[in-house]
Amino acid sequence: xxxxAAPAESLTxxxxxxxxVAALLGIAxxxxxxxxxxxxxxxxxxLGAAVLGVVAGxxxxxxxxxxxxxxxxxxxxxxxxxxxxxxxxxxxxxxxxADGIVNRIVGRVSGGALPWAMAGVAALIGLPLFxxxxxxxxxxxxxxxxxxxxxxxxKLGIPALAGLSVLHGLxxxxxxxxxxxxxxxxxxxxxxxxxxxxxxxxxxxAGPVFGNIxxxxxxxxxxxxxxxxxxxxxxRQTEAAAQRNVDGDLLTDDDLLNxxxxxxxxxxxxxxxxTSRRTPAFWPAVxxxxxxxxxxxxxxxxxxxxDEGTTARQxxxxxxxxxxxxxxxxxxxxxxxxxxxxFSRTQVSSVLGGSLPPIAGIxxxxxxGGGFKQVLVDAGVGDLxxxxxxxxxxxxxxxxxxxxxxIRVATGSATVAxxxxxxxxxxxxxxxxxxGVALLALAIGCGSLFFSxxxxxxxxxxxxxxxxxxxxxxxxxxxxxxxxSVVGFLGVLLLDLLL
Numbered sequence: 001x002x003x004x005a006a007p008a009e010s011l012t013x014x015x016x017x018x019x020x021v022a023a024l025l026g027i028a029x030x031x032x033x034x035x036x037x038x039x040x041x042x043x044x045x046x047l048g049a050a051v052l053g054v055v056a057g058x059x060x061x062x063x064x065x066x067x068x069x070x071x072x073x074x075x076x077x078x079x080x081x082x083x084x085x086x087x088x089x090x091x092x093x094x095x096x097x098a099d100g101i102v103n104r105i106v107g108r109v110s111g112g113a114l115p116w117a118m119a120g121v122a123a124l125i126g127l128p129l130f131x132x133x134x135x136x137x138x139x140x141x142x143x144x145x146x147x148x149x150x151x152x153x154x155k156l157g158i159p160a161l162a163g164l165s166v167l168h169g170l171x172x173x174x175x176x177x178x179x180x181x182x183x184x185x186x187x188x189x190x191x192x193x194x195x196x197x198x199x200x201x202x203x204x205x206a207g208p209v210f211g212n213i214x215x216x217x218x219x220x221x222x223x224x225x226x227x228x229x230x231x232x233x234x235x236r237q238t239e240a241a242a243q244r245n246v247d248g249d250l251l252t253d254d255d256l257l258n259x260x261x262x263x264x265x266x267x268x269x270x271x272x273x274x275t276s277r278r279t280p281a282f283w284p285a286v287x288x289x290x291x292x293x294x295x296x297x298x299x300x301x302x303x304x305x306x307d308e309g310t311t312a313r314q315x316x317x318x319x320x321x322x323x324x325x326x327x328x329x330x331x332x333x334x335x336x337x338x339x340x341x342x343f344s345r346t347q348v349s350s351v352l353g354g355s356l357p358p359i360a361g362i363x364x365x366x367x368x369g370g371g372f373k374q375v376l377v378d379a380g381v382g383d384l385x386x387x388x389x390x391x392x393x394x395x396x397x398x399x400x401x402x403x404x405x406x407i408r409v410a411t412g413s414a415t416v417a418x419x420x421x422x423x424x425x426x427x428x429x430x431x432x433x434x435x436g437v438a439l440l441a442l443a444i445g446c447g448s449l450f451f452s453x454x455x456x457x458x459x460x461x462x463x464x465x466x467x468x469x470x471x472x473x474x475x476x477x478x479x480x481x482x483x484x485s486v487v488g489f490l491g492v493l494l495l496d497l498l499l
Contacts, residue, residue, distance in 0.1 A: 011066055011378040012058040019056055023381045023410060026052025030372070030454045034470050041460060041470075042361075045368035048454075049375040056379045063375060070374025071367045074457060078132045078370070079363050082461075083356060084326035085136030088289065090355030091333040091348070093140065095341035097285035101141060104282050111149060115159045118142060119207035122163025123199070125293050131458060133296075133322055134164040137289060139465045143222045153220040157466055158211030158480055159203075166203050166484055169414055169449040170195045170442055172300075176418035180441040183422035184429040188304070191438040198442055198491040206483040218476045223467030225358060284336045291332055292325035299325075362464040369457040373412045376455060381410045383420075396428040396436075397443040397496060401489050404447025412456035417448035435499040439492050446488035452481040 014022065030048035033039040039047070046067070053063030091097070109117045126134050142160050146153045172178045172192055181191050299320020306313040318324060330352070338348035394402065404421035408414060421444045429437045452459050453474065463473040 011053065011062050011375070011380070012056040014057045014379070016384055019379060019381055019384050022052050022056035022379065023376060025055050026372070026376070027454060031470065034454075041463075042364045042368045045365070045372045045454075049372045052372075052375055052379065058379065062378075066375045066378040067371040070371035073374070074370025075363065075367045078366055078457060078461075080323050081133050081326060082136055082359060082363060082366070084323070084330055085133065086355045086359045087330045087352050088137070088292075088326070088333050089140040090351050091330075091337040092285060092289065093144070094351045095337040095343070096279035097288070097337045097341075099144075100279055100282045100285055101289075105141075105145060111151060114145065114149060114151060115155050115208040115211055118145075118156050119159035119163045119203050122160040122207075123167055123203055124163075125290070126164040126167030131164050131168040132461060133292070133326065134168075135161070135458075135461055135465065137292070138164065146222050152215040153222055153466060154218050154476055155211050155215040157220075158214060158476060159207035161462065161477065162207035162210070162480055162484060163203050165449060165481060166199045166206070166488070169418075169484070170199050170202075170445045170488065176415045176448060177441065177445055179415075179419045180422040180444050183419070183426050184437050184441050186429070186437040186441045187434055190434060191441050194435070194438050194495060195442055195445070197495065198446075198488050201491060202484055202488045205487050206480050210480055210483055214476050214479070218468070218472045220466055220468055220472060220476075223465075278340060278342050280337050280340045284340065288329065288333050288336045292322075292329040295325035295328060296320045296322060362461065365460045365464055366457045369412070369455070369460045373455050373457065376411050377413075377416065384410075396425055396432060396440050397489075397492060399428070400425045400440050400444040401447035401485075401492075404444045405450040405485065408448050408450050409453070410455075412452065412454075412459070414448040418444055421447065436496070439496050439499075443489055443492045446485050446492060448485075449481050449488070450485035451478055453478055 012019075026048045029051040030041075030044050033044035033047060034041055049067050050063060053060075053066070058066075092101075093099075105114070105117065122134065122138055125138065138160050139157075142156050143153070145151070146156050168174050168176070170177060172181060172188060172195075177191070177195070180186070181188050297320075299316045302313050302316035302320070306316070319328070334348050334352075338351065343351070400421055403424050404417045407420050408417035411417065422441070425440065425444070429440060432440060454460075454470070459473060459477060462468070462477045463470065466473075468476065
């Protein structure tokens with residue numbers, strides 16, 4: 001689900017058959033190495049990309065350049081967002097703010113309604129958020145609620161993921177839908193309204209309904225090592241095991257607020273005297289988490305309502321950039337969560353730094369997934385699928401969905417699938433009325449979400465955050481994405497009959 005940089009040159013001159021075989025063998029190599037040989041996903045993705053490139057007949061230096069470019073673009077976008085989101089999550093949990101949110105949710109919503117509440121919250125924040133940002137901000141809450149309520153993780157996680165994914169693929173201001181609307185010359189307001197009509201039943205079926213079913217077959221447990229939680233202070237560390245701050249001073253247990261590797265100590269005042277912990281209030285915690293959402297939403301509103309070049313538009317464009325918005329969230333969280341809880345500056349710094357080691361593995365796996373995807377794209381696999389569908393004699397809606405499905409499965413990128421499919425079927429839009437063009441954009445969006453698997457960075461993001469095996473991720477996440485694609489497309493066809 002990451003926008004890819006265009007390749008500087010073709011990776012290979014292989015024929016169509018050779019490209020298909022290369023893609024299949026590359027994907028098979030990743031699956032076999034992880035599932036059978038038990039090789040770490042990071043190494044498996046690197047080796048899978050190598051297999052793909054070699055079978056396609058690409059020169060070794062081109063394979064390395066392509067893979068490295070994909071890794072760099074992924075880390076430069078998704079990697080930074082994950083790190084900043086993890087910092088907000090660390091402060092939210094260590095300060096007690098997350099506990100306050102969980103207590104309010106659990107206290108106000110009954111057990112049976114929690115999956116529906118998760119789907120609703122995810123769909124709401126998914127309106128302005130990129131998928132990866134929504135996962136980073138929402139998953140810690142899902143994990144905490146699962147622990148506190150003893151509800152199966154998949155029963156809560158699938159609804160949250162469905163809400164985020166549906167909005168990412170169908171509703172502007174996400175990049176894929178916006179490009180499809182522009183390429184097809186569709187009416188943005190009409191597409192947005194019809195997209196929400198399709199999204200509601202799709203989220204329900206792929207979220208709470210499917211989550212309740214798959215929870216019986218995927219007994220996932222909360223990965224505690226990835227979840228920043230408050231813990232009681234235990235025995236003091238030895239000096240050899242202790243960490244030091246940037247000045248070289250020894251950090252004691254009272255200083256360490258290190259989710260995943262340390263224990264939070266008692267808050268201290270300016271004189272170094274221990275004080276009682278002050279749990280942040282519910283609304284300051286919620287406002288802090290939603291601040292990046294609000295900034296990105298304001299940017300989207302500005303793009304729709306304000307003229308380019310105006311001061312207000314430029315200010316919103318900057319403030320609503322995902323990296324800037326999340327950075328602002330981290331800074332605000334330091335005050336509303338960290339200092340408000342009574343932590344010293346050293347303690348706040350420790351929890352920010354301590355939130356990064358647990359996600360190092362996720363960052364590497366997601367980056368390698370981006371590299372594998374880039375090799376697929378540079379080899380021309382996506383173009384091969386698009387070319388094969390060009391001469392098909394199918395209805396515009398079905399053709400748009402099928403082309404997007406093929407490119408999505410081949411490249412793993414929903415955005416690339418949407419952009420490419422919209423370009424292919426754009427000539428057909430002239431023969432449709434306004435609702436028909438809007439539905440064509442939505443059909444393409446539905447196809448772009450079909451069966452996320454090992455070549456999608458989102459696949460590895462979900463796998464690691466929920467502590468799943470590859471098989472469990474396919475059973476849950478991949479099947480959920482397929483349900484979203486099929487149910488959403490059926491909704492588009494139904495609207496086509498009614499309009």
